Amino acid sequence: MVSTEENFANLLRNHHLKVTNARLEVLAVIAGYGAAVSQPVLEKLIGTGIDRVTLYRILNTFEEKGILHKVIDLNGTANYAMCSTACTEHQHHDEHIHFNCTNCHKVYCMHSYILPNVDAPEGFNIQSLNLSVNGICKNCNNE
Amino acid sequence: MVSTEENFANLLRNHHLKVTNARLEVLAVIAGYGAAVSQPVLEKLIGTGIDRVTLYRILNTFEEKGILHKVIDLNGTANYAMCSTACTEHQHHDEHIHFNCTNCHKVYCMHSYILPNVDAPEGFNIQSLNLSVNGICKNCNNE
């Protein structure tokens, strides 16, 4: 079995990105977090190792390349989560439900739920759907 | 028939807020806009009559009191729309679909669509749902 770090390196290579320490660390933290993460939280988790500007640029690059998808939470803050392998530079497939915990503000991707169909009114064209559920997550309920 | 301005004044009184020019103007602009409005757009529509800080404070107060509801759009920007009469200081009822135009960035409240039921996974409690639809609005399709 290949190490996790090697998997991340391959992920970067597959998207024609250079393998740098900063990028590997961002991937490791996000993949290990278990929920979508915001830039401020990421910054705390990572510590002083990576400059804030670099972090912003890494997140933007990863989103453009289809490595991460961006989820806007209840407060309008951007949160990032690993994309499914179906995401590419040209098309994001982010059609699942996001659960926003109103207590700890974690954002969970609920891959097992399927979005409903919605018919657009006359004159409107639908490109994508985004269903957010707000409530209390399992962690917070057990405290 | 009572004038619109008098209706707005009553709306403010009903929520125990003083009737001021700034508040009446904000209500008039938002009610006349036909979609949810962001603070920057509101500021342009209103012009120099109201200080930016006052505008922020009015929007916050209106949201707290249940006069406006806040809709976060695709970019994480807060947009404000008139609440239905079912909204109070203690409980917002904002359970309708929001249509985000990816071209003009207007946010439409689709009151005629009903949200689907979602069952929460074990341990999670759902408080509210938020379904955003992204696409091209009628206005932009006709240009």
Add this chain to the structure above:
DNA sequence: TTAAGTGCAAAATCTTTGCAAATGT
């Protein structure tokens, strides 16, 4: 009269940009 609301200045965030130095391939 007096509590609530407003305007201005200034601070606190959050995010982006420009450029020189460092790094991966």
Add this chain to the structure above:
DNA sequence: ACATTTGCAAAGATTTTGCACTTAA
């Protein structure tokens, strides 16, 4: 070697706070 990536400094954008002045009730 060379294009990419990074760090730092600085600018831009957005939102909040403090305080004195004004206004609605």
